[in-house]
Amino acid sequence: MDTIFLEQVKVQTKLGVPEWERMMPQTIILDIEIGYDLRKACKSDAIVDTIDYGAVVRRIHVTLNEHSFQLVEALAEHICQLILTEFGALSVKIKVAKPGILLGLKSLGIIIERIK
Template sequence: MLYRVGVFYFLIMDIIFLRNFRAKTRIGIYPWERKVAQTIQLDLEIALPNKRAAMNDCIEDAMDYAQIAQSIHEILAEHNFSLLEALAEHIAQTIMLQYEAPWVKVSVAKLGIVRGVEKIGICIERGIKEKGGCNGE
């Protein structure tokens, strides 16, 4: 949200994050990937629709981190995806719709699937966000 003070505009955006979220799911294009659950790692940054929680210090105004995690577990249990890209998109759209987030960044990675590579994956951003972020990106 942009606020104007005199001739200056200030961006106010609070971003929560879930990092190193690991879960098992069936994902992939090969038959063996469709049979065996693989561990994936997710990292999420979610812009809050308002700054009430920061201003009021009231839990009722905050996003429920556990509920967000539960929503992701439900997606992984109920859907089968061939591509990490499709999974990331589904998670991003669900978070934006269910929690009214104006912006979300979702990273999804398979662990140890390629020899000599710790993880492979995709990172997507959806919505509207100004410059900045938790990592100063």
Template sequence: MDTIYIEKLGVESLIGVYDWERHSPTSLLLDVTLGVDLQPATLSDDVTDTVDYARVAETLEEVAAQSQFELLEALAGKMIERLFNDFVTIQRVRLKVSKPGILPLAENVAIEMQRERP
């Protein structure tokens, strides 16, 4: 299986457990690793034979903007679900969601999930 990376994708989402987090969207950073078969695209040089990175980014941005989860875990789960639903060639997703600057003594807080296509 081959791999596509999208790194440090900035998205905005209303997310957080505490009341002070629920008043305005928070900036998040996404690192996405997609497991796909890139062989068809190597032969055809046609975007329809691979995963359109721009569409993946738009999908993740849309999920983030429309969601109002409390937990990063719930948001990441929804994002992975949408990727599997919208992109049939994706076989594996690893997604790291970072929430920089949320803790006073930490530069970043992040979760990472990896799922195989059901």
């Protein structure tokens, strides 16, 4: 399996357990690895034979603008399922980081992986 990666994708979303934390959008950072068979695209040099990376990023921005989440776990699962179902990925690994959310901590977050 081949891997498409999207690194340091910065998005705004409403995320957090306390209601006050979800009042204002905050920046989160996503690192995404998408498993896909790229052999056909390597031969054809055509976008239709791969996943349109720009479309994935745009779709993530739209969905995170439409939804709010309490847990980074739920947000990560939502994005994984979106990429698996809407873009036909074979697998997705995602790291969700909330930078600067706690004093003295660069960021916190999770990494999950889902296979179709």
